[in-house]
Amino acid sequence: MSSVLDKKSASDDEVLDTTLRPKNWADYIGQDKIKENIRIIITAARQRNQPPDHLLLYGNSGLGKTSLAHLIALEMQKQIKVTSGPALERVGDLAAILTNLSNGDILFIDEIHRLNRIIEESLYPTMENYRLNIILGKGPMARTMELDLPHFTIIGATTRPGLLSSPLRNRFGATFQISFYTKEDIEKIIARSAKILKINIEPEAISTIAKRSRFTPRVANRLLRRVRDFAQVKGFNTINSEVAKEALWALEVDEMGLEPGDRKILLALIERFNGGPTGLQSLAAAALEDQDTILDIYEPYLIQQGFIERTPKGRIASKLAYEHFGMGHLRPQNNLI
16 A cells, blocks of 8 residues: 555646645635745835745645745746756756746745755855856866846745755745644645535545644645545545545554554564664664655654654654554653653
8 A cells, every 4th residue: 555645646646736726825724924924025025126035945745835835926926937956957957947037936946955065056146146157168268157137036945954054044035934734724725625626525524534634735635535536436425524534544544644654664663673762774774664754754743743752862652652553651761761
């Protein structure tokens, strides 16, 4: 059974994700303080007839960083160009994008922490002075050409803000952390998505899906679509709580939102390392998972829900993790120190 959080499956629902993306501030549910601060930045910039400051958004995958960037472009009535850190391999790639921007456009760089050092250093003058320096030729014949660029706004998104260098991070005019959503906000997001997708669903079913959505909009929308598929194949015209639960169990998503990858990590920590502490490398090897996948996809939710504790000595399975699997918490409590 593949994970509902599998990064490889993200492209499968790309069209639907675009359809469900908010088109105005009212459609963007949750993150109220961040929305208000960004609206102030946008309004002030429009009053000065200038593009907004460069913005950095960080938070776990699926929390709405890309949607927020698109919404800012819509509010500014400007075009948005989307790229990612790994996609910018050469300065020429960056130049091709920047020279095609118009005044006031938005350049959204996802996974900005994965920019290589040469590209990052080329960004510094573009963010400060809207100039790009390109070296033409090699050796004694090399020369530098300076390109004047239109005034634009870079919006960077990252799940790992600690990996950004200080010079790059300091060039953003504002930094915002996108947090996990509340269950109430997730329910509103599911209800909105169901309306757009014309899915007949009862409030109790919405609550059931929301509870297992990891407080993450992207996961909530994916689960909604999978429950819809299940109901369609099984011949249910309306999705009630029982249908939703049956579909989610078929997907191996339990009542706490844990799915096979989560349970594999927790069981490896409990059974192979006696609950810990253990390091990330050892845990990844035991669970047969990539270290970055554990850090970016699984661990944030497991820590937020209290299944794992991170200590200077390593990861530790909490009492809640033992209880979730019906196991006795036999490990001495002084190991937590």
